[in-house]
Amino acid sequence: MKLPILIAMVLYMAIVVWIGAFYSRKTKTSEDYFLGGRGLGPWVTAMSAEASDMSSWLLMGLPGLAYATGFSQAGWTAIGLILGTYLNWKIVAKRLRHYTEVADNAITVPDFFSNRFKDDKKILSSISAIMILIFFTVYTASGFAACGTLFNSVFGLNYQKSMIVCAIVIVLYTSMGGFLAASTTDLIQGLLMSFAIVIVLIVGIVNAGGVANVVAHGQALDGFFDIMKYHDPATGNAVSQGSIPILSGLAWGLGYFGMPHILVRFMAIRDPQEVKKSRNIAMIWVLISLSVAVCIGFTGAALYPNVAELAGNGNQRIFIYMTTHLFKGLLPLFMAGIILSGILAATMSTSDSQLLIASSCVSKNLFQGLFKKEMSEEKVLLISRITTIVIALIGIFIAMDENSSVFGLVENAWAGFGGAFGPLTLFALFWKRTNLKGAIAGMLSGGIIALVWPFTLAKLGGIFEIYCLLPAFIVSSILIIVVSLCTEEPSEVMAEEFERAKSLND
Template sequence: MTSAQICIMIAIIVYLIGMIYIGFRCSKKNNSTDDFYLGGRKLGPFVTAMSAEASDMSSWLLMGLPGVAYLTGISDAGWTAIGLAAGTYINWLIVAKRIRRYTHTCNNSITIPSFFSNRYRDEKKMLQVIAAIFIVIFFIPYTASGFAACGKLFSSLFGVKYLTAMIISAIVIVAYTTLGGFLAASTTDFIQSIIMSVALIVVLIFGVETAGGIGAVIHNASELPGYLSMTLSYDVNTGKAAPYSALTIVSTAAWGLGYFGMPHILLRFMAIEDEKKLKLSRRVATIWVVISLFVAVFIGVIGYTMSKVGALEMLTGSNSETIIVKISALLSQHGVIFALLAGVILAGILASTMSTSDSQLLAASSAVSSDILGAFRKDSSNKNGSMAAARITLLVISVVAAFIARNPDSSVFAIVSFAWAGFGAAFGPVVLFSLFWKRTNKWGALAGMVCGGSMVFIWKYLIRPLGGIWNIYELLPAFLIACAAIVIVSLLTPKPSKEIEEEFDRVAQMK
């Protein structure tokens, strides 16, 4: 192992030990499942903002987005970033405060599935159980993709076996999440967002300097047809510009719709201690997201120029997603200080993956232990038993996710895209209509959830392969169909009870 690799290893080990220590400290504050899954609704505005966005971005921010920009130019990555930035702001603006109030009013709901059942007085818990099943369906492979990304990172850096690296990464994530629950996940996510920011800034500055300056970056990128256009894309196979249609733009920007249905993001809204501070959280979150997305896309363009001038090898296919790893390796060759900085950058990639995996683990385990098992449990007074069930469930789900991730060739970002669409379509419309349309009833919510979740599969595997106008991201059509199902079924079935309508008005009138 070289001195540079040793420095990188030291930086990463210090980071991992710090995450486990936070989990240990937070474990002392968990006295109930409410604390374990929602932190007792005691998050501050900065932790709320940054943990929400860190748990959202995952390694996709530091690997996937720069990789897409590196290969095809700024259009695909750019419109995705615009959609995500808009979705982030709108979600914080219209959903955050209302869902914080409504979940607290509805029998202090601590999970999204339990909120659905409490909101519609679903005594049979159909909404709760079905919503929990969708969470498990989409989150277990999502968590597996995070484990796989960590395994690939360590394997490529230090030459260790993929399976060993993946299992060690999974153990660390599971350790601090099992110990500290939601509070540990949110606190570590806050720290991880800072590390991700440092990684982006260091790579940006070093990359621009190595590439020969901003002028050289723009000049080299502009030589590729369509590379710097938002209405064209660079076709790496033909070396020519390919059209980027209005339909493709809308479809790509539709990534932003996914925010309304992300359980791990909505939980941050529900957990803030003072709803009056959500305005500050919204500003912090939006600014961080916009800057981070812009920098991530630009790093892809910088990386291409670095390859063009010979500073890096030319990357092809999925290898383009390792552009920040390659830049970090180059940085580490400039001495001990720079090797430690490279370690921080790589810890940032690890942080982006871990910050999402821990939140996914909590959401998936709460879906089983609190929502599915809780729906059939008559005695909810045994707090110690509930906490034990929560932790055991988290461990079992982790084992299943690790089993799925055992294959080093498993796709990471295809799963992320599909799971994002699944949550956005299954939960997004139901969340919006539950918060803002009084006429929505239990049957409409159920129809929207089932239609949205099912249509993601149908569109992805049956309709989208037809190509042409059908080749659009499955989130958009599934989201629209779910909205239509909610409206139609709600209007065709009896309106909500007077009690439900009065509760809706009470929440809507809160100042």
């Protein structure tokens, strides 16, 4: 009876591979492969940025958190992401688009940092590339884990084998078609994700007996709708969380300023004047998607309370569980397959961007930038494609544990990028006094704190339990300011480029 579901999902994967093959013929240079020749329209820019942002976390991690604990943890995180998305589009997008052209036509994020601060020794771009490799490998693993969980939950297929097959599909279309294939599939995937979560929410509410019944069930659970407490499913009691978890949820929004797979979309938009249109499209999508994802968790709690397989990390399967139980019959099951393809879409739309950016860092910023300055375009593309495969293999290894938390993996990678790149992106764009030494100090401190905080200071409890992105962001910002002021002023060339980029934005 689940054959129609499988057919729909296999059909979807075949379509994205075909898109990769189609764009492989249009990808001739490294700029085409990494940035699509700066030719993205407003719709593709907006949808690819947001689809590559949300990942499987939107359909698994966030609904699962809301299902298990109620509003507080999931809701504050969603609010932080909404605010971060808006500010990123409002203050970063257009300025970054202009500045990357002014700064020697940078086509990767490490390129921009290196060109912005005239880093002739490529120290900054090398550190950036290494951090991108570390954090994106973990991020990619979260996507592969979501794919394995999906096929294991729906069809009972082996988790590891399913995860590997999906990884192969992602690598195929990404390595063939590059940025244009990734961005085009992201547009399709973003629309599919929206369709999936809205349909599941509507059908779920109808089966739960209406919105009133969903709300009544949540009100009956201690702390479920409380903004300062969360519901503990193990005890059935409300747990007071104070301000630290709320600040942690809101701090997720800071991560946007440092996400390379989002920043590169800003760099690739066809016309900077189209940024406002893209921002409006992106914000509508984000508001609907995040709100609906949280409400799916609430609805699932009303429909399927106390289900053993949804306990613990199993709560991240609530979207899958709802879909397979709400849709019956051949046609509805085919529809369920399309809906569950939304999880594949969420995973692929993020993983393709991460693999692409990581491969660009190895080929352009490490291999070409440090070891072999003169390389043909064909060799750059070959190294990029090989790197894509290698990173995918490492991601597969990390994701082999089927009990790994999608939310946890994304949380760690998000903090790493937000702490290392977020403050530096803002200071590079808005503070002329920022210099190379300040940039290096800020990037290193932010990345290191994000990496070590969860395993050191966070174990002390209390205020130290705050999401590591916030202290990493703060310390990075302070060091950028202090080190820049205590060392030499930026060169006249840097100052002139800063003013030129600023005038283009005004």
